[in-house]
Each structure stands twice: as C-alpha cells, then as structure tokens.
Amino acid sequence: MVGIVLVSHSRKIVEGIKELASQMSKDAPVALAGGTDDDRLGTDITKISSAIHDVYSDDGVLVFFDMGSAYMNAQMALDFLEEDSSKVEIVDAAFVEGAITAIVDSGLNKSMDEIKADIASMKLGKMP
Amino acid sequence: MAELNQLIGALNHAADVIEENKQHLTELDGAIGDGDHGINMSRGFSFVKKTLDEGGFQTPADLFKKSGMALVAHVGGASGPLFGTAFLRASMALKDKTEINSEDYISILKAAAEGIKMRGKSQAGEKTMLDALIPAYEAGETALSQGKDTQEVLQAVKAAARTGATDTEKLVAKKGRSSYLGERSLGHQDPGAASTALILGAIADYFAAL
Numbered sequence: 300m301v302g303i304v305l306v307s308h309s310r311k312i313v314e315g316i317k318e319l320a321s322q323m324s325k326d327a328p329v330a331l332a333g334g335t336d337d338d339r340l341g342t343d344i345t346k347i348s349s350a351i352h353d354v355y356s357d358d359g360v361l362v363f364f365d366m367g368s369a370y371m372n373a374q375m376a377l378d379f380l381e382e383d384s385s386k387v388e389i390v391d392a393a394f395v396e397g398a399i400t401a402i403v404d405s406g407l408n409k410s411m412d413e414i415k416a417d418i419a420s421m422k423l424g425k426m427p
Numbered sequence: 428m429a430e431l432n433q434l435i436g437a438l439n440h441a442a443d444v445i446e447e448n449k450q451h452l453t454e455l456d457g458a459i460g461d462g463d464h465g466i467n468m469s470r471g472f473s474f475v476k477k478t479l480d481e482g483g484f485q486t487p488a489d490l491f492k493k494s495g496m497a498l499v500a501h502v503g504g505a506s507g508p509l510f511g512t513a514f515l516r517a518s519m520a521l522k523d524k525t526e527i528n529s530e531d532y533i534s535i536l537k538a539a540a541e542g543i544k545m546r547g548k549s550q551a552g553e554k555t556m557l558d559a560l561i562p563a564y565e566a567g568e569t570a571l572s573q574g575k576d577t578q579e580v581l582q583a584v585k586a587a588a589r590t591g592a593t594d595t596e597k598l599v600a601k602k603g604r605s606s607y608l609g610e611r612s613l614g615h616q617d618p619g620a621a622s623t624a625l626i627l628g629a630i631a632d633y634f635a636a637l
Contacts, residue, residue, distance in 0.1 A: 341467065341503030367603060368505035371546055375499055375508050427548045 301405040301414055302328045302354025305398055306347055306364040306373050310334035312394075320399045324406030328354040342369045347376040351387055359386040359411040363398040370426060386411075392421040428577045428634070430526045434487055435479050438494060441629040442472035442479075448625055455618040459605040463504055464618040471502035471510070487527055491518035491535075505603055506619060509543050509556065516542030529580040533571060536564035536584070536627075553601035554612060556619035563588035563627055578635060585624075585631035592616060592624035 305313040313333035320329070330350035335341040342364075351360055364370050370389065377384045388411065390397065397418045404414040429437065445452075445468050453465030474497040484490040495514025499507050520538035524531065540560045544550060551561050566587030570580045593616060600612040603619075 335503040336501075337470075339466075339503055340461070340463070341507075343503065344499050344507070368503075368508060371505060371508035372499075374546070375511070 300326070300328055300356070300408060301358050301401070301411050302330065302351070302356060302360040303398065303401050303405055304330050304332060304347070304350045304354060304360060304362045305394075306342055306350075306362060306369045307333045307394070308340045308342055308365060308367075308369060310338065312365065316395055316398050317402075319395070320402040323399070324403045327402045327405035328356075329402055330354045342372040344372045344376050344379070347373055348380060351376060351380060352382065355382045355387070357386065359388065361401055361411065361414060362387065362389045363392060363394055363401070364389065364425070365394050366425070388415075389426070390415065390418065391423060391426040392418045393423055397421045428526070428528045428532060429487075431484060431487060431490065433634070433637070434490055434527070435482075435484075437630045437633040438490075439476060439479055440633040441626045442476045444625050444629040445469060445472045445622060448622075452618050452622055452625075455616055455621055459600065459608055459612045459615045460618060461504070461604050464506065464622065467502045467504040467506055468510075468622050471498045471507060474498070474501040486521070486523055486525060488518045488521040488523065491515070491521065505547075506556075506622070508546055509619070512542040512546040513539035513560075529567075529577040530571060533564050533567040533580070533584075536560060536567065540564060547602060549602050552598060554595050554598040554605065554617045554620070555602050556617070556623040558595050558598065558617065559588040559591040559620035559623040559627070562591040563623075581631035581634055585628045588624040588627040592620040595620045 307313045310333035313331040330353040332346040332350040335343045362373050364373050373389050400418050401414050449465040449469040456462050456464035475494045478493050478497045491514050495511045499511030516538040517535035520535045549555050563584045566583040567580050570583040595617040600606045605612045
C-alpha cells in the first residue's frame with residue numbers, strides 16, 4: 300500500500316486530518332510530521348524523514364504539506380533520505396481533501412499513479 | 428583571511444549576535460509574519476554553537492556543512508531550510524580548502540545566495556534575505572575588483588547588507604508568510620534580511636577585532 304505522510308506546522312492539524320480520514324479508512328499506512336521536535340509550530344526535517352521511513356515501501360510514499368517551510372523541509376528530507384527517493388513524491392493538493400482522498404485510496408490498494416490521478420483536480424499551485 | 432579556528436570564532440560571534448537580537452527579530456516578524464523568527468533563529472544558532480563546541484572539523488567546508496545541518500534540523504521555520512541550504516552551498520563551494528581568503532568569502536556568499544534562490548524559488552526584490560545577501564556579495568565583488576584589503580571587503584559586505592535589509596521596507600513581500608499581507612507589508616523590514624545583515628555584520632566585526 301502507498302504510504303501517506305502529512306507535514307504541517309501544527310501537530311493538531313495532522314492529527315485532525317488522520318482522525319477525519321480514519322472514519323473512512325483505517326488500513327492505509329499514514330505517518331505524521333506536525334510541529335517541531337520541541338512541540339512548537341513549525342516543520343522539522345528529522346520528523347519528516349522518520350515519517351517517510353515509517354511508511355516507506357516499494358509501493359511508494361506520497362507527502363502532503365500545508366504551506367511555506369513545510370514544502371522546503373520536505374524537499375530537504377528527500378535530499379537526505381536513506382531510502383530510494385525516486386519512490387517518494389511531494390504532492391501539490393488541498394491539504395485536507397487531498398490527504399483524505401489519498402488515505403482512502405491507499406486503503407483500497409490503489410497505486411501511486413491512480414492516487415495522483417484522483418487528486419489531480421485539487422492542485423493549489425503550492426509548488427512553484 | 429581565516430583558518431578553521433577563526434571561522435569557528437566568527438560563527439560563534441554571529442550566533443551570539445543573533446541571540447542578543449532575538450527580541451528585535453521576533454518583533455520584526457510579528458509585524459508582518461508569524462512572529463517566531465527571533466526564537467527560531469536563536470534556537471537554530473544555539474545548536475550551531477553546540478556543533479562548534481563539539482569541534483572535530485576536518486576543513487572549513489566540514490564546519491559549514493555541520494553548522495548548516497544544525498540549522499536545517501533545529502530552526503523550525505522557513506529560515507531553517509533557507510539558511511541551512513546557504514551554509515551547505517557555502518560548504519560545497521569551499522571544497523577541500525584549508526583556509527579562506529576574501530575572494531573565497533565572496534564566492535561562498537554568492538553560492539549561498541544561489542542556494543537560497545533554488546530552495547525558496549525566489550529572486551531579488553521579493554522582500555527576503557536575498558535582498559540583503561545579493562547587494563552584500565555585489566559590494567564585496569566591487570571592493571575586490573578595486574583591490575581593497577580583507578577588512579575593507581568585509582566592511583563593504585556588512586554595510587551593503589545593512590542597507591539592503593533596511594531597504595526591504597520599500598518592498599512588497601512576494602514570498603513567505605508576509606506575502607499574505609501584500610501591500611500591508613510595506614514600511615516593515617524583512618526579518619530574514621535583518622538576520623542576514625546581523626550575521627554578515629558579526630563576521631566583519633569579529634575579524635576587525637582580531
């Protein structure tokens with residue numbers, strides 16, 4: 300199953316999205332990277348790397364992010380990843396809707412490409 | 428200009444200056460951003476100091492690489508990946524040099540600016556740290572071409588960075604949290620440009636006092 304990583308400045312945001320998605324799907328591998336390691340608002344490359352590591356498989360990993368430094372830190376996490384980063388993709392999508400769609404899709408055993416097609420209409424132009 | 432132990436001294440001094448200006452940077456960020464720049468930078472540079480204390484650096488490149496990773500891992504805001512990338516690009520530009528001269532200093536500032544442009548998909552005039560860093564290395568290049576000595580080059584960099592940071596008051600933010608405010612960002616100094624000017628100023632002051 301495709302792993303789903305949620306990166307946000309806020310721990311509560313990613314926990315909330317996971318909670319919301321779990322009403323529909325409890326099967327998908329979901330890992331959270333919300334807030335900094337000292338629990339402030341912000342994003343943390345170490346948390347993102349370990350979240351990717353937790354849900355990594357040959358099926359691939361999709362990384363959703365909220366804004367600003369979340370994207371830059373996700374990119375840096377990929378630059379330094381121990382795993383094969385070609386199987387890990389950061390996606391541009393409305394955070395809540397995109398992540399929930401992907402979590403449900405992954406639970407239905409859809410592939411990376413199928414999930415990406417399902418969320419294609421949710422782009423926000425967050426990845427210039 | 429500098430061997431390894433002097434670079435350690437200069438970065439330690441920069442970290443102290445960031446700590447002293449923590450409140451000021453947070454106030455700048457509070458006006459047009461999310462109000463955490465001072466805290467984030469102070470935290471990031473406290474880990475840089477820790478890295479410097481641990482030592483064991485092979486080369487200046489190694490020093491910049493480890494300091495950059497400390498910033499990437501501990502700043503928390505957008506400044507983490509941006510300053511982190513700047514330090515990592517500086518490291519790459521230095522390769523296996525054992526000491527750096529004023530030409531090297533300007534080259535690493537230029538490499539750092541290129542790294543920030545790449546990471547932030549940004550350019551000059553968008554009210555970011557680049558608006559301090561780009562005029563700083565350009566002033567350094569001019570000073571070098573006029574045959575100025577190391578102290579003069581460092582002072583030219585410091586002065587241009589300071590002016591560049593102040594002049595961000597005239598710019599409308601195009602990147603980061605302040606871009607949400609648009610025209611309302613006018614009249615305020617960009618906190619990232621301000622901290623860039625503080626760091627470059629601290630480096631110049633450190634070498635002037637040697």
